Amino acid sequence: MTQPFYDRLAPYYHLLYPDWEVSMERQARGLAAVLEEFGIPRGACILDAACGIGTQTLGLAALGYRLSASDIAPLAVARARLEADSRGLRIDFGVADLRRLSDVFPARFSAVLACDNAVPHLLSDAEIRQALAECRRCLVPGGIVLVSVRDYAAIERKTPDVRPYGARVEGGHRWTAEQIWEWDGDQYELTVRLVDEPPDGGRRIHEFRSRYYAIELTALERLFIEAGFERVERRDEHFFQPLLVGVQAVGG
Numbered sequence: 001m002t003q004p005f006y007d008r009l010a011p012y013y014h015l016l017y018p019d020w021e022v023s024m025e026r027q028a029r030g031l032a033a034v035l036e037e038f039g040i041p042r043g044a045c046i047l048d049a050a051c052g053i054g055t056q057t058l059g060l061a062a063l064g065y066r067l068s069a070s071d072i073a074p075l076a077v078a079r080a081r082l083e084a085d086s087r088g089l090r091i092d093f094g095v096a097d098l099r100r101l102s103d104v105f106p107a108r109f110s111a112v113l114a115c116d117n118a119v120p121h122l123l124s125d126a127e128i129r130q131a132l133a134e135c136r137r138c139l140v141p142g143g144i145v146l147v148s149v150r151d152y153a154a155i156e157r158k159t160p161d162v163r164p165y166g167a168r169v170e171g172g173h174r175w176t177a178e179q180i181w182e183w184d185g186d187q188y189e190l191t192v193r194l195v196d197e198p199p200d201g202g203r204r205i206h207e208f209r210s211r212y213y214a215i216e217l218t219a220l221e222r223l224f225i226e227a228g229f230e231r232v233e234r235r236d237e238h239f240f241q242p243l244l245v246g247v248q249a250v251g252g
């Protein structure tokens with residue numbers, strides 16, 4: 001259900017941010033600080049393997065990294081491509097599932113990213129381990145994988161958990177967004193509800209449904225190690241979600 005969810009959401013995805021452009025720049029600066037800390041300079045080859053409409057991809061390309069970008073949702077990738085073209089950014093786009101990433105991309109990246117809670121769309125430890133191992137296969141020796149996820153250990157589990165995302169005005173339309181979470185064991189059903197109020201009156205409701213596995217950071221760290229990373233480090237200070245950095249051995 002992940003791919004149709006993000007394909008349908010692609011034209012509206014930026015409305016989940018108060019200001020998408022500002023968030024793109026802020027997120028890219030935060031990621032660049034981590035890349036620098038791990039010895040990856042501007043100009044290095046980076047693969048954003050869950051690029052969506054390009055929130056991290058576009059910002060990092062604008063900072064001078066050489067970006068390739070993929071996602072399981074082709075319409076999200078198509079929008080990311082249009083956004084890149086409109087900004088004059090050269091990015092190599094593709095459609096790929098994290099679990100089979102190395103079928104599409106050769107091992108030549110200094111870093112592979114999957115940011116903003118992409119990995120918890122995989123609904124079991126086995127699938128996540130496979131995805132992390134595939135990301136690792138796309139790295140040059142000594143490269144890193146950067147994954148950002150929600151800190152599920154810090155979230156109270158209540159059903160329904162209604163999370164307002166605020167209102168935006170665009171082209172005279174007023175858009176109101178909210179997320180609704182419904183827990184089911186370690187997983188939850190997510191509904192994104194967008195209410196569109198056009199200038200000529202009326203009200204249209206768009207709903208999108210998907211599912212997440214609320215994997216905790218300690219469990220995810222263990223899966224990095226099981227997927228063959230030499231070590232994994234957590235960084236909380238640079239990005240709006242905790243970042244796990246899996247380091248590939250120089251000889252690995």
Ligand SMILES: C[S@@+](CC[C@H](N)C(=O)[O-])C[C@H]1O[C@@H](n2cnc3c(N)ncnc32)[C@H](O)[C@@H]1O
Binds near residue numbers: 002
């Ligand atoms: C919350 S969105 C974040 C997208 C992008 N990183 C951003 O911040 O705009 C999560 C993304 O993960 C992608 N995704 C989920 N499962 C995937 C998989 N198995 N392979 C590749 N991409 C996947 C979704 O299609 C979606 O674009």
